[in-house]
Amino acid sequence: MAGLLAGKRLLITGIITEQSLAFSVARIAQEQGARLVLTGFGRMSLVERIARRLPEPAPVLELDVTDRAHLASLADRVREHADGIDGVLHAVANAPAAALGGNFLDTAWEDVSRAVHVSTYSYQALATAALPLMGAGGSIVGLTFDATRAWPVYDWMGVAKAGLESANRYLARYLGPHGIRCNLVSAGPTRTLAAKSIPGAEGFEEAWPQRAPLGWDHYDAASTARACCALLSDWFPATTGEVVHVDGGFHAVGA
Template identity: 75%
Template sequence: MSGLLEGKRLLVTGVITDQSIAFSIAKLAQEYGATVVLTGFGRLSLVERIAKRLPQPVGDVIELDVTNAEHLAGLADRVREQVDGLDGVVHSIGFAPQTAMGGNFLDAPWEDVATAVHVSTYSYKSLAMAALPLMKPGGAIVGLTFDATVAWPVYDWMGVAKAGLESASRYLAKYLGPKGIRSNLVSAGPLRTMAAKSIPGFEAFEESWGDRAPLGWQLTDTEPAAKACLALVSDLFPATTGELVHVDGGYHAVGA
């Protein structure tokens, strides 16, 4: 696997801590031979500090607020300062205000729901279009979701946003396919990341997962999801697009 991504150039968003899925993606991508470019939002100094824990140095962390039109318009130029193009883009971005989760589904105001949809759903298309000038046929975009085919405890409007993300990926597959660009998602099981800790009552996801998943499930192991993302941006799936790959120990496939 060491040469799986040899010569590839990947843009990775969402590295916040070294427990994040995005950090595992960046780490493994380097180990598999890729050059990695990172973006960050908010405290860039924190992302820069975490980036120092990667196996190899990376260039300057690019500031990217996916709701900021200027940031998106300037992304390609900022990336070109480090690499001459992109072979893959990883979307690891999601956010919903506390009022839109934790059992507040019926009372969440539209303004907060709109924020969740903008950051967690529409940004997938926004990021793809911002990176498109850097990509050639054979490139791939991959994002992270949490299976939106059912309603989950406490996930509420973030679940709705993820359902939109899954639909958006299929539409990107449709419209970017003629350009030779693939779009796929990985649906990971619950992981104790910073994003998960921000969801009120998230432990409700954890209680039965390990027991019910046929393969079992480790709440702190982000590598399986990361490996699936990297397989999808590699050359191993040249004719796969619009797909959702479950990396959840098989939980989705069994009943009670």
Template identity: 65%
Template sequence: MGLLEGKKLLITGVLMDSSIAFHVAKLAQEEGAQVVLTSFGRTMKITSTIAKRLPQPAPVIELDVTDAEHLATLADRLKEHLDGLDGVLHSIGFAPPGAFNFMEGSWEDVATAVQVSAYSLKALAAATLPLMPDGGALVGLTFDAKFAWPVYDWMGVAKAAFESTNRYLARDLGPQQIRCNLVAAGPIRTTAAKSIPGFEAFEQVWDERAPLGWDVRDPEPAARACVALMSDWFPATTGEILHVDGGVHAMGQ
């Protein structure tokens, strides 16, 4: 029996088959789960094509986490494919180019980064809550926000808000047996990473600093952690950040 046998999951953030979210969906299916993906706008067609590369083609529904109507109707639209949910993967993040200049970034740029990359975790949790009456797992992807990283700037601030949001969700959703945890992955060469100016600076030094080594082309270790957290093997873990970064988070300068 697979680790997620019989589980029903919502996976956001699948754009290309190089993404962590794609590998979560793939591993989840291999471990026995039913999966529904989300996308929106012009990327819907791309995600629908990528979904066909999964072991089993997965339905794709539209979800823009800044669209109140999309969120309000999400549960009903999911019911067309699943009769409930056991887990949700939040793999959503965006910041306008201006947010990657800390001193010059405008509030408009920062507000967009915070809404899409942090507040959306709460918005997604609230939208899917009706489908998890017996509990479940909310898992998100972060990039360790304890430090002021080069080039990350206001996206780093948004990730700090994201991590704090997870802790508050763990507090508020725990009584309903919904576990809320994050996976802090090392840098992965995804479409999202390529959109961050100077992101290659992380790639150049990460493998040197990671005691276990690090492959920026391999999203599977992070995906495995997400799958594990959505399984029944972490029944008493919530509000946690699980580092999957080769050990860099534990090293000094």
């Protein structure tokens, strides 16, 4: 029986460790029949080592989403491994420590701009860089964290995610005529390396299993990954500009 992503060629960003949401997306995508090209930044030897733990080997390209030269050459570098792509996972976000942890009123613009560049603008930048590789029926999926609330200690990353959710709607508007869908998955708090870098985040994470109607497992990356793979497949052909919540229903209930 063919998998959900049989024959799909996907570009996956954001793998750092096996706990990365992007790693779970990559693993499940391969299990569902996809061929992958991965990107990493900074610790390339680590990314390459983690990539070897996937079910099938996949090439790894270096990509700094804030580097114009990296973005400009992305399509040509991907073509060395695939003649095109059918989907992109944007799993990139970063903010300096000064932009997190309750420092909101004192954060300098230099730190805020870094958070917005990496976590918000890069969504449009990556989509634009990948556009020459994609045709009608393509899908771009990004990861967010519910930006309708002001979370303790999330601070300027929360602002950046709000920008990401708005950028997703605009990207859907402008890429719709190309036949390309753009959607986000809003995951509940998951114990990834990125989550561990947010000081004090465990304070609001603790409430999740009790308040979410379906409960919540902080170590369950597969539920989020499955949603991403579904959106990367052909099973949502008329859905774009959407934010799909995978949080146990936490966003839907009051205190």
